[in-house]
Amino acid sequence: MADESDKRIYPRFEVTAYVDYAGSEVLLYHRIENISLGGICIQTASVEDVGTIVDLVINFPDLDTSIAVQGEVVWANREPPMDMGIRYVELDDERRETLKRYIASVRKR
Numbered sequence: 001m002a003d004e005s006d007k008r009i010y011p012r013f014e015v016t017a018y019v020d021y022a023g024s025e026v027l028l029y030h031r032i033e034n035i036s037l038g039g040i041c042i043q044t045a046s047v048e049d050v051g052t053i054v055d056l057v058i059n060f061p062d063l064d065t066s067i068a069v070q071g072e073v074v075w076a077n078r079e080p081p082m083d084m085g086i087r088y089v090e091l092d093d094e095r096r097e098t099l100k101r102y103i104a105s106v107r108k109r
Helices: 093-108
Strands: 013-022 026-035 039-043 053-060 066-078 083-088
Touching: 013 039, 013 066, 013 093, 026 093, 039 066, 053 093
Parallel strands: none
Antiparallel strands: 013 026, 013 053, 026 039, 039 083, 053 066, 066 083
């Protein structure tokens, strides 16, 4: 969970979940390091350049659903653990509500 010194708008939550994404190539089943209402951090061997628009399918097995959303790579780490931060580009109300439900379920744990 985010600490008080973290100046992010949305708190981040560590999860055990996976995401599929398409950027320069289609990559399936990558580990989500953390998630928030503003974006997602994923671990992947194929890190995209900052500014790249990617298509995400975030799987929520606890809710038995998934959402498809576009995101923009806002930072990239090409050294281990090989991860990148992605900000959601357009998140409509329905997808935002699904994300809120998932985050609420994570908070309860």
